[in-house]
Amino acid sequence: MAIRNIVTSEDPILSKPCRTVEEFDDKLGQLIDDMFETLEKAKGLGLAAPQVGILKRVFVMDVGDGRVEAVNPVILKESGKQRDVEGCLSCPNQWGYVTRPNKCRLRAYDRHGKEFTMDLKELGCRCACHETDHLDGLLFTRLVDEFVQMEDA
Numbered sequence: 001m002a003i004r005n006i007v008t009s010e011d012p013i014l015s016k017p018c019r020t021v022e023e024f025d026d027k028l029g030q031l032i033d034d035m036f037e038t039l040e041k042a043k044g045l046g047l048a049a050p051q052v053g054i055l056k057r058v059f060v061m062d063v064g065d066g067r068v069e070a071v072n073p074v075i076l077k078e079s080g081k082q083r084d085v086e087g088c089l090s091c092p093n094q095w096g097y098v099t100r101p102n103k104c105r106l107r108a109y110d111r112h113g114k115e116f117t118m119d120l121k122e123l124g125c126r127c128a129c130h131e132t133d134h135l136d137g138l139l140f141t142r143l144v145d146e147f148v149q150m151e152d153a
């Protein structure tokens with residue numbers, strides 16, 4: 001496993017749409033392992049493949065309920081609303097309020113190509129929506145209705 005470099009918002013790769021994963025091979029497994037390690041090191045909640053320079057529809061997240069890996073994710077059945085402060089590992093020192101659905105269903109594949117669905121709420125839902133947006137080249141800063149200052153932890 002290896003820590004990968006996280007690209008920041010100036011990088012044009014972050015505004016490009018990602019390709020659907022068709023090969024569920026060792027290389028994909030390696031990418032996912034590296035992304036989990038990179039996420040942990042960066043102390044983030046979620047990380048999408050374009051953030052490590054790979055234009056593939058893959059994200060990983062861990063909001064405290066265990067690791068989730070999502071290949072070719074789709075957000076289904078959104079409901080409710082939540083408005084809270086959001087940040088992004090690719091946008092250091094940028095924080096702002098984003099309104100997201102409060103609940104959603106995530107449908108995706110794991111590294112072996114096995115399909116799964118998962119019901120998410122609150123922070124888990126926010127994170128899955130944020131990461132899925134990355135795969136369409138959308139940064140959270142475009143959704144912010146009010147930027148805020150936060151002290152560095």
Ligand SMILES: [Zn+2]
Nearest residue numbers: 087088089090
């Ligand atoms: Zn992000």
